[in-house]
Amino acid sequence: MFKVFYCVLARDITLAMRRRTDVLTTLFFFIIVVSLFPLGVGSEREQLRMLGPGVVWVAALLASMLALERLFAADYEDGTLEQLLLTGQPLAVLVLAKVVAHWLLTGLPLVLIAPLVAMQYHLSANAVWVMMAALAIGTPVLSLIGAIGAALTLGLRGGGILLSLLILPLYVPVLVYGAGAVAVSAIDIADTEPYLYLLSAFLLGASLLAPLAAAAALRISLE
Amino acid sequence: MMTTNWFKFASPAAFYPIAGRLIPWFGRIAAALVLIGLFWGFFLTANQLGGSNPQKEYYRIIFVHVPSAWMSMWLYLVLAGWSAIGLVFNTRLSFMMAKAAAPTGALFTFLALWTGALWGRPSWGTYWDWDPRLTSELLLFFLYIGYMALHSAIDDTRRADRAAALLAIVGLVMVPVIFLSINCPDPNQCAALHQRSDPGSIHLSILIPMLTMTFGLWAYSFAAVFARLRTIILTRESDSAWVRDVIAKEATV
Numbered sequence: 001m002f003k004v005f006y007c008v009l010a011r012d013i014t015l016a017m018r019r020r021t022d023v024l025t026t027l028f029f030f031i032i033v034v035s036l037f038p039l040g041v042g043s044e045r046e047q048l049r050m051l052g053p054g055v056v057w058v059a060a061l062l063a064s065m066l067a068l069e070r071l072f073a074a075d076y077e078d079g080t081l082e083q084l085l086l087t088g089q090p091l092a093v094l095v096l097a098k099v100v101a102h103w104l105l106t107g108l109p110l111v112l113i114a115p116l117v118a119m120q121y122h123l124s125a126n127a128v129w130v131m132m133a134a135l136a137i138g139t140p141v142l143s144l145i146g147a148i149g150a151a152l153t154l155g156l157r158g159g160g161i162l163l164s165l166l167i168l169p170l171y172v173p174v175l176v177y178g179a180g181a182v183a184v185s186a187i188d189i190a191d192t193e194p195y196l197y198l199l200s201a202f203l204l205g206a207s208l209l210a211p212l213a214a215a216a217a218l219r220i221s222l223e
Numbered sequence: 224m225m226t227t228n229w230f231k232f233a234s235p236a237a238f239y240p241i242a243g244r245l246i247p248w249f250g251r252i253a254a255a256l257v258l259i260g261l262f263w264g265f266f267l268t269a270n271q272l273g274g275s276n277p278q279k280e281y282y283r284i285i286f287v288h289v290p291s292a293w294m295s296m297w298l299y300l301v302l303a304g305w306s307a308i309g310l311v312f313n314t315r316l317s318f319m320m321a322k323a324a325a326p327t328g329a330l331f332t333f334l335a336l337w338t339g340a341l342w343g344r345p346s347w348g349t350y351w352d353w354d355p356r357l358t359s360e361l362l363l364f365f366l367y368i369g370y371m372a373l374h375s376a377i378d379d380t381r382r383a384d385r386a387a388a389l390l391a392i393v394g395l396v397m398v399p400v401i402f403l404s405i406n407c408p409d410p411n412q413c414a415a416l417h418q419r420s421d422p423g424s425i426h427l428s429i430l431i432p433m434l435t436m437t438f439g440l441w442a443y444s445f446a447a448v449f450a451r452l453r454t455i456i457l458t459r460e461s462d463s464a465w466v467r468d469v470i471a472k473e474a475t476v
Binding site: 148152153156157158162165166168169170172173213216217220221223 | 362365369372373376382386390396397
């Protein structure tokens with residue numbers, strides 16, 4: 001089972017590395033969205049410091065959602081997905097491998113670029129660490145929940161917009177506690193712990209249930 | 224022990240006439256209960272907020288607001304429940320029931336938000352605030368919209384039914400969040416405008432009309448959902464002989 005997991009993971013990452021622009025597009029989308037806000041709302045330091053956590057999280061949400069469309073689409077078009085369904089391996093494990101690959105390619109870069117983005121918003125060093133931790137725990141949850149939506153909207157016309165309609169309401173708890181952790185760190189760094197614990201709980205719950213739901217959704221879509 | 228074959232009514236052909244006979248009854252019950260509840264709440268219940276200040280009469284919105292908020296959550300449970308039954312037993316009627324319940328649920332969610340805004344303006348000085356419960360009710364509205372959007376985006380009925388059903392079950396995680404969002408986890412983070420309450424602490428002259436309204440809206444939901452269900456049945460089963468008989472019969476009346 002681990003072998004299957006590793007195989008799918010390695011395959012997806014190799015494929016993505018052959019076409020790096022896809023990965024970079026998501027990253028630059030994130031940077032551009034974050035950079036647009038100061039131009040729109042004005043660049044006073046205090047205001048930016050207050051807006052920063054929320055803006056970064058919303059941008060991360062949108063970036064991860066845009067990338068989701070591609071999670072199953074290419075495999076669906078060339079028939080690989082059907083073959084994966086026929087392998088007799090547990091589909092949830094295959095889905096989990098694909099989600100992990102997806103996160104490594106789109107979520108992890110966002111975590112790593114966070115300090116740079118935080119500088120644009122004059123966040124303190126503590127807030128940067130908290131933001132990185134929160135993003136590191138929170139973005140996998142986004143990928144996991146998003147996989148369900150991506151599987152449900154597979155091959156539909158207007159799938160992208162539909163996907164956002166289905167998935168964004170479910171992202172809200174992650175957004176609230178992710179941005180909350182960073183905002184609270186400005187008051188007292190010790191107060192961030194419950195937020196991070198709660199995000200971790202979301203991650204555990206999502207990694208247990210979301211692959212199963214996404215696998216069921218894939219079966220429905222490919223029936 | 225007598226065994227009842229519950230699946231007998233799971234056939235659209237068997238349920239169609241039953242639903243037709245039940246609709247007028249539920250309609251009458253709904254009209255009666257809503258009239259009683261509103262009359263009681265608007266005219267018989269004493270003014271609870273303002274004392275002699277007639278401006279506080281706006282609190283009577285509660286007789287529409289709370290029942291519709293309850294129904295919005297309840298109908299989502301109904302929707303998800305029928306979806307789950309449909310996925311497990313593979314019964315066509317369950318999916319139709321779920322699909323028929325969605326617009327009524329969305330309607331009540333909208334009504335709860337709308338009456339909430341009308342209540343908020345005089346009492347809090349704003350139509351909208353990011354109170355946890357308001358926000359989560361808005362999310363519920365998005366869930367209903369998402370369910371209907373996904374269903375209508377898929378042309379193949381079977382796939383649409385099953386995909387939307389799965390979405391409804393996934394969205395179920397939000398219902399306890401909405402229900403419990405009154406207990407704000409951190410008072411510094413969210414200024415909760417709704418206060419914690421339990422039915423025992425509500426004055427009976429408010430509680431009884433509120434419950435009457437709730438049952439009235441519940442009966443209305445039955446009538447509306449059954450009416451919608453009948454058209455869905457006719458549309459989907461339009462190839463079958465019994466539907467042609469029904470249509471032929473209704474055309475002659």
